[in-house]
Amino acid sequence: MAAIGNPMIRMASHAKKGQIVEVRSLIMNPMTTGLSKNKAGKLIPAHFIQTVTVTFNKKPLCNVDWSTAISANPYMAFKMRAVESGTLEMTWKDNTNGVWSSKAAITVA
Amino acid sequence: MNLSRRDFMAMMGIAGATGFLSPSAIASSWGSGKDPYEIPEYGNVTLLHITDTHAQLLPVWWREPGTNIGTREQKEWGVTPHMVGDKKLEYYGIKAGTPEGYALSCMDFDTLAHKYGKIGGYAHIATLVKRYREQVGKKAILLDGGDAWQGSATSLWTKAEDMVGAQNLLKEDYFVGHWEFTYGADRVEYLLKHKLKAKFLSQNVFTIPWDEPVFDPYDIREVSGRKVAVIGQSFPFTPIANPAYFVPKWSFGIHPGHMQKMVDECRQKHKADIVLVLSHNGADVDKKMASQVNGIDIILGGHTHEIMGPRPVKINNTLIINTSTNGKFLARFDLDVGKGKLNGWRFNYLPIISNMIPEDQEMADYINKVRAPYAKKLAEPLAVTESLLYRRDNFNGTFDQILCDALREEMDCEAAFSPGFRWGYCKLPGETITMEDVMGQTAITYPQVTVTEYTGAELKNVMEQVADNLFNPNPYYIQGGDMIRVGNIQYTMNPGETIDKRITDLRVGGKMVQANKRYKVAGWGAMQKVEGTPVWDIFAKWLRSKKTVSANPRDLPVLTKNMAGNPGIAFPKEYDL
C-alpha cells in the first residue's frame, strides 16, 4: 500500500494586515474511483478524501467537498485575508473514516 | 538508376568542392560587392540570437520546407510562417537564386546548394559573433533559444557536453530548453549548475507537486545604462511531445498569465526599460502569446524552425522572430532603448553561408578535439543517395521515407511510423550517407525500435491525433512537430477539418484499412520506456545492404481540393492538387 496521510501545509510565516496570502497543501491518498481494476482483474474499491475543512483561530475559513475525480495525493491551494496572527488548521477526511489534520502559524503585523 | 558519387559529380559537371562559388563571387551575387555581413552600428543595445542548432557543430545542408500549410480555419492561410517556395520569395520581394533566396526558400535547392555551399557551423558562427562583439563592445547580448544539445552523434554520446563547451566558447548569455530535457532532469541540472556559463531561464517550468519555479524566470542586466529584462520560455509541451519520464517532477505549459505577471514584475518592480522573451514556443504559439500578453517588446523565438521572412512580425506592440535551425542564421537586433521604451530598431538575419565566413580558429580546434574520439565511427560510408534527402516538410520528408522503408524491411512489417521531427539535415543527390548522417536523423535518448500491432481504428487515431497537433485552429494546440511519417500507408488529408475527420481513404499497401483488423507497424521514439534496438543500428544495417538508395515512391497523402492554391504548398502536384 502506498503511503497515506502525511498532510503538509505551506504558507508564509509573516504577512501584513489585510494582505491576501496563499495557502498550499498536500496529502497522500490513493483517490481511487472504484471503477478501475487491479492486475488480477478485480475492481479496486473507491478510497478518497471527501472533505477538507479549514479554520483560522478555530473559526471556519473555507471547506471543500471532493469527488473521485481529484488526482491521487491531492494538492490544494486557496487564499486567506490576513487579519490577525494565529493558527490555520486543515482537516482532511476520507470515505474510510480516515482523518488527518495539520496546522500552520502566521504572524500578522 | 544506380549512381556513385563520382558518376553523379561528373554528370553534374561538378568537381568536388571547387565547384562552389568563391566567397567574393557569392558576395557579388548579393549585390554591390560589399561585405554582406557589415552591419552599421545603431542604438545602445545589440541582440544576437541563435536557436535550434540541433547540435550541428559543423556546417550542413538545410532546405526550407516545401510544405508548411496554414488553413483558413487557422486564419493562417498564406500568413507567415505558412508561406513557402516561390510564394514566400514573391511576398517578400526576394530574387530567386540569390543567397537570400537560397536561405529562405526551398526552390532549386540542390542547384543553389552547389552554388553557395553548406550553412551554419559553430566555427563560422563564432567568427561572426566575435566580429560583432568587437564592433559593438558591451552592448551585445547573445541569446540561445534552445535545442542546442540534441541532433548529432557527438552530443548524444557526450550527453551534451560537447555542445556546452561550444556554447561557453561563444560566451552565450542566456539559454532556454526543449530537447535538452530529454537527457533527464538530473543531467540538465548538472550541466546547468556545473558546466554551462550561460544563464538558463524559464518562467514556465514548475515542480510537481508543489508548483514552484524550477529555474529563474528572468534576468535583468544593465546595458548602456538601460535595464534590459530577459524572460525565458522553455518548450511548453515537453512532457507531451517527448517522454514525460525524463522530467517526472517538472510540469511545463505556456502559462500566459504567469508570463504577464513576470513582464509586469520586470517593468514595475525592476524598472526594466525593455522586456525581451527568449522563447521556445514555436512561431504560431509566440504570435498568440504576443496577442495576449502586454508589455513584451521582442520575442526571440525558435522551435518550429520557421523563419518568418526577412523581417520581424509585429503583433500589437511586440516584434517576433523565429531564427530557423541548424545554425543557418544569426539574427541581429540593434536597439535604441530609451527610458522605459524602445525608441527604434534595426534588424538583420545573417545567413551563415559557411563558404563566406572563415572559421574561428579557437572554435575549429575545439570541434576537432571533441570529435576526434568518434571520427572513425562517424565517417563510415553506408550508401549513396540518388535523391535529395531532407526531413523538414509537413508530410514525409525524403529522408524519413527511406527511414520508413528501412524500418519496414528490417522489422518485417507491412507499415511503418516515424515521428514528425523537424530537425535532421539534408544530403544532396550523389552524396554518401555516413554513420554521422544516420545519427543526424536519429540521435535521441529514446531510440528503441518497436513493432506494434495496431487495429485499423488505432492506426487512424494515432494519425488523427498527430494531425491535430499540426492543424488545430487554436495555436495553443500546435506542438510544433510535422505530420507523422508513414511507410506504405496511403491516405487523403483535409487539414481544414477537425480531429477525427481529417483523414479519409486510409489504406495500408493500397488496401482500405479495416477498423478491427490488426496491422503490424514498425516505429521508434515511443513515449513509454520500451526495449528495442536503437533505430540508427537498423537504419545503418539497411543502408549498408542497399549501397544506393532513393526516396521513391513517397507515401505522401492526397490533399483535399480545398487546399488548392494554398501558399503553404510549393509543389501541389505532389499531393494531387
Add this chain to the structure above:
Amino acid sequence: MEQMKRRKFLGVSAVGMAAVAGSGVLVPAIANAANVAGWPAAAFDAKKLDEAMKDSIDTTSVKTSAKVRLTAPTIAENGAAVPVTVDVDHPMTADDYIESVYLYVDHNPTPLASAFHFTPDSGHAYFQERIKMAKTDMVRAVARTNKGVMMSSKPQEIKVTIGGCGG
C-alpha cells in the same frame, strides 16, 4: 513555517476488499467505508452533467461571466493530474461574497469534480487543484454568491492526447 503534525491516523489497516454481491453486479466496498457527514453524495454520484448541475446548483443554465476565470492547460501533460485554477473577480465582504464554486468535467463518469465553499475571510474566491480526465473534454466552473447569484466560467477544452512527434 511549515507544520507536519499528524494528528490522527485511521483506516489504513482496516482497508480491505469486501466484495458484496448486489443485483448481479459486484460492488466493491471498503470494510468501514462511510461517507463523511455532510458530503453531498447525490451531486457527486450523478452520471450526467445536467443531473450533476441540478443536484449541486439546482439549475442547468448559468450565464457565463468573464469574472469567473478558469485556468488550465490546453493539453494535459498527464490526464491523471490536470492542474485547474479558478478565481472569481468579486468582492469578499460580509454582505456580498462568493459562497461556493463548483467544478465540472462534462463527460467524466461523475461530472461534478469538487465544490468549494468560501467565507468573506477568504479574501479572494480562489483555488487550485488537480483533476483526472480520461479523454479530451470540457471543464467549467460555476460560482454562486451568498445572495444566490450564479455565474459560470467560459467552458475550457482540455485535450488529452497520445503525444509524441514534437519538433
